[in-house]
Amino acid sequence: MNSGEKIVQEEKAELDFSQSMSYGDYLQLDALLGAQKPLSPAHDELLFIVQHQTSELWMKLMLHELHAAMRCVAADDLHSAFKMLARVSKIMAQLVHAWDVLATMTPPEYSAMRPYLASSSGFQSAQYRCIEFALGNKNAAMLKPHAHRPDLLALVQAAYEAPSLYDESLRLMARRGLAIPAGHLQRDWTQPYVADAAVEQAWLVAYRDPREHWDIYQLGEKLTDMEDAFRLWRFRHVTTVERVIGFKRGTGGTGGVSYLRKMLDVVLFPEIWTLRTNL
Template sequence: MSCPHHQPDSRGEAIVRDEGAQLDFSSSMSYGDYLQLDAILNAQKPLSPDHNEMLFIVQHQTSELWMKLMLHELQAAIRHIATDDLPSAFKMLARVSKIMEQLVHAWDVLATMTPPEYSAIRPYLAASSGFQSWQYRCIEFSLGNKNAAMLRPHEHRPDLLATVEAAWRAPSLYDEALRLMARRGIAVPTSHTERDWTQPYQASEGVEQAWLTAYRQPQAHWDIYQLGEELTDLEDAFRLWRFRHVTTVERVIGFKRGTGGTGGVSYLRKMLDTVLFPEIWSLRTSL
């Protein structure tokens, strides 16, 4: 009598045959075709002979891909707020916060690069700098951190300059949030609903009182209250991203000047003090 454990499993063999038959993709679009993997995986072109440059390139390329998705979601959320479609905007803003978490953890990988490893590739970077990331600048402008000087790094590319300048001239996420509040009948100073959108945002006691109206009566102003918390989540994640950026840079290059001529760590530390949605944070003291 044969051992039952060694008897052929006809059902299992049939499953294997069926799965094998499904592995012929010759007549359809492939996974790599759909994702354009040939272009993506061949976009890493190290300039130095150093092994660690691949990490540096992949880190920044993947960050740019996440920023592409972030801009896609952020700009759509701004449009939805402008048209009073808050449920859609909430979903998108929540996704932006999660994308920011991915960018925060990406610094953990770059932090494995030691100072001697970075020094080996630094001469090959020339004057290229993160300041030239037009996507990051559009994110900053869309979040309200407007600074006309930050248009200059993109002057060498008129097409990119036009895109960045459009974000600089447009109302930010916070601007549209305040305009929404005014449309909903909450008193917001006109100085903050009708202004030059290219100018840096200035905190206002009147705006804080507007937010306090929603936070003191959340059931009566639930959408506004929830919007305030979505903005809080987003800025919380953005602060963490900035903090991990500065600590990683300090860990890898110390206090050397950046490749683009900036102060490096000293400049990044100043950015830690930037508050995007000031009244969202200050109101908490008054509650």
């Protein structure tokens, strides 16, 4: 065998993945790429499915990072938490840009496939609800859409009953000697957070002397980044839905755009925003 033939044989051996794990094996691409099952004859349904499936994958990663960040905050490991929270903000930015692709679907194109969706709706996303609950937007009514799936209900219920990221942040501030009212350290975690002037004063201590309270100041800015990105995600959702379906009711029975617009008024970490006026 000459050198040229030897090189060809070596290249063939290197490209033979029959005896080892391949790229497709590792990523389970057969299952992943086979999970798109359009129900209508509409050309654009594949876009709709891929948009929502990829969003669910990003949300899976977001929850992975959020839960880890919350554990780190609870353990006073803010350096690790900061990296995770920064990643969550980047994931939200990715989801914001994903709406640009769905916005290429016109109203007639959506109408052609809408009857095939029945009552299915993003409103029923268990992962999205867990994200909302982890960020403190607690609402018992949002458990009901998952009542038909005990496994999903248990998942969402656990997020509903657990302290939010902001709750854990306030507890950390108290451990660092900042004056957080006792009612914010142990409370019914299922209740929506209510802004408190005393909590704002605690944040102001950190923001007025960032060098002395650098970690708390940085935590406040990471939370600000995250809520900023989350607001953009919500806003882009509203405008895309209005562009595609107008003011029709959502497939899951919600008010559609009217419901989504109400969500724009929800403030997750209120004192971090109001303190800016008083700096």
